[in-house]
Amino acid sequence: MSNWQSDPLHPIAVLLDELRAEDVALRLNAIHRISTICLALGAERTRTELIPFLQESLDDDDEILLALAEELGGTFVEYVGGPDYAHLVLPILEHLAGVEETLVRDKAAQSANQICDVLSQEQVEEHFVPLVRRLSTGEWFTSRTSATALYAAAYPKATPPVQEESIRMYSKLCEDDTPMVRRAAAKELGGFSKQLGHDNLVNSLLPAFRKLSSDDQDSVRLLTVESMISIAEQLSEDECKNLLGQTMKSLVNDRSWRVRYMVADHFVKLAKAAGEDIVRDELVAAYVALLKDQEAEVRTAAAGQIPGFAELVDRDTILNRLMSCIRDLSTDASQHVRAALASQISGLAPLLGNDATIEHLLPLFLQLLKDEFPEVRLNIISKLEVVNNVIGIELLSKALLPAIVELAEDKQWRVRQAIIEYIPLLAKQLGVAFFDEQLANLCMGWLGDPVFSIREAATINLRKLTEVFGVDWAKETIIPRVMEMGHNVNYLYRMTTVFAITTMAPALDIDSIRSSILPTVVSLSTDRIPNIRFNVAKAFEVLSQSLASQQGGPDLVSSEILPALDKLRSDTDADVRFFAEKASEKAREVASGEAQAVSEEVVMTDA
Structure with missing residues (x-):
């Protein structure tokens, strides 16, 4: 026992x-x-x-x-x-x-x-290799599928005779009667191929790969795509063309859309592994075929590879061979194809340059910005910065501003949010005058949006604009309009004012806080809505932190903020009292910090 x-x-x-x-x-x-x-x-x-x-x-x-x-x-x-x-x-x-x-x-x-x-090598020979051998010849397919994942680890530590045996056993698994085993072999073949020397790869493993790539099960063939990339990376360009060229063609034109989808989804990796000559001679035509594939899923995957593949070909090829396909995709019947194109098309701008971008891409941007599917519009908006770097914000804004203004009122809130996030970039490049004339009213309108996420994004946008144009501009242009909302009879407008103050506070100076912000915040501290009052307490905490490092800030905290917080600490609402107490602690720290600094200065002067 x-x-x-x-x-x-x-x-x-x-x-x-x-x-x-x-x-x-x-x-x-x-x-x-x-x-x-x-x-x-x-x-x-x-x-x-x-x-x-x-x-x-x-x-x-x-x-x-x-x-x-x-x-x-x-x-x-x-x-x-x-x-x-x-x-x-x-x-x-x-x-x-x-x-x-x-x-x-x-x-x-x-x-x-x-x-x-x-x-060690001895342990691998004595214990690991026999394990792989037993799993590879197991009666149940489950053990044979597991065996395929073990060859890559064992091969480098095995002796040459065992390595040859390993290749033979793996090749046998590639021909297994059970499709699940062949699928596992196809999946692991790429990793195993990286461990083999060049001659063993070409002479011993490539025949097994070819059989898998022509398997009668499409679930097996699609897994050979990644393996083909791994193999191609280890071959010269001539070898790729002679040994893998026909397999590439057959997979691109495979009868199963799932296989073609896998090729399209990995096309850039495949092209990089194949080399420049094969890309020019063979893969451009293959890629065009995938962009025009009859299945929407394949076209979607191919559209996602556009900028990556375009980097591998010259400018003339993009304009003469790919642009016609891209135009067709911009009006594709499938919204998913158009969405994939919208997320990638801007990547062509750096490759085409200024004039070609204006001529060929801007019309497509306008078209996609007006697409009925929200995700298409969202994807094109989120990538406009890349185009801006090529043609400049002035031209881009003139061409797209009407569409952007229209999208600012889009019924899909995520599209409106994407536009908001793009505004600071526009403002920085266009300047104060253009912004005040074209976009200021738009930004203020978002503060009254019925969706909270939009109102929140709008307040963040105001802070970023303050950082771009400066506090003086904010004091003159934005703050008065925000403070005016604080007296609105609508509860949401008053709440938005508090949120805007809390968000903008770190970007403001003591003068704007004293003269423009505090009077409104103090008045809102007596609002009849408890939610507003406890958010005012939060705003006081943020304002205290913002004033802590500014000259005269602690004095302002002591004289204006602490008295208001003391009143809130005795509020009838428990949440208001909780946040007021929390804010009071921070405000006292700021106020006492100034006192401590003054006392230290006096001590040093006396000394």
Whole structure:
């Protein structure tokens, strides 16, 4: 009988009791405490008592097995005594790699690879390679799928004969009768290919890749796209053209839209791996075909690759081969295609330059800004800064300002919010005069928006504008209009005034706070709505912090803010009293800080 079986207080006995509990949460907690139990047992007893116990207790809920597979990863090695004993964990992981639940198998394979990383070559030959061999020839497809994920870790540490055997076994898995195994092999083939030398890759693994790329299951073929990119990165341009060219063409024209989608979604990576000559001779035509694909999902994925692929070709190719497709996409029947185009089209501006952007892209921007689908409008607005850097804000604003003003009143609040976030950039580039004439009323109108997020964004916008144009401008242009809202009969307008003051305070100086802000805030401190009063208390706290570092600020806090807060501290509403008390503490710190600074100055003068 083992030591722990005769001792009910032994850590393993306690663990066993918890693993036998009906409550899954309790059993899960027991698994997560394995590292603590290992520390209590020590490395030797972990090897001789805990590891055998875990091997006998593997029949459990999938959630428990997943947690166990995770716990037995690379960090578990130290608990068994270091790398010299790491292989003792492999039998448990081998069992987990063959269970039915995919998540458990994947985590077990990941942990096994972490263990392999710390094993010596002798340990890999003696323990890890036989494990891979057993999983690869297992009766159930589950073990064979897990095996595909282990080859990349084992191959570099194996001897040449074992490496050759590994390639043969992996090639056999690529031809497995079960589609799930072939899918796993296709998924892991790219990582495995990176471990092979050039000759082994070309002579031994490429035939297996070609079979997978022409598999009768589209779920297998689509997974070969990423593998093809990994292989192409290891070949010269001529080799790519001769060895992979035909496969690329067949995948681009595959009968399954899912495969074409995968090619479109990874097209830039594929083009970079293939090289300049193949891009020019083969892939431009292939990309145009994807942009014109009959399936909207494929066109959407291809549209997302536009700026990345355009960087790989010359300007004439963009204008002569790609622009006609891009124009078609801007009026595509699918809103998702148009949305994908809108998020990427601005990336063409730096590549085309000033004149071509004005001629070819600006009309498309205007068209997309007027699209009926909100996401299209939102995507084009969010990327206009890239175009601004190419053609300048003045031309951009003149061309797009009518559309921007129209979108400022868009029925979709997210579009209005995107416009608000773009305003400070426009203001900075256009100057005060243009802003006051064209955009000031727009910005003030947002403060009365029925959507809170818009009102909040509008107050942040005012602070940014104050930082751009200065406090004097804000005192003359913005603050009077904001303060006027504080006397509105509508509760929301008065609340927005408080929010605006709180947001703008850090950008204001003591004069504007004393003369323009405080009178309104003090009057709002007696508002009949409790929500306004406790937000006023919050505003007082922010104003106190803003005044703390300004000359005369602590005196203003002491004379104006503290008396108002004292009244709020005795308010009938509990929330108002809470926030008033909190703000009072901060205000007193600011006021006393000034007193302390004065006393220190006097002491230094006397000295």
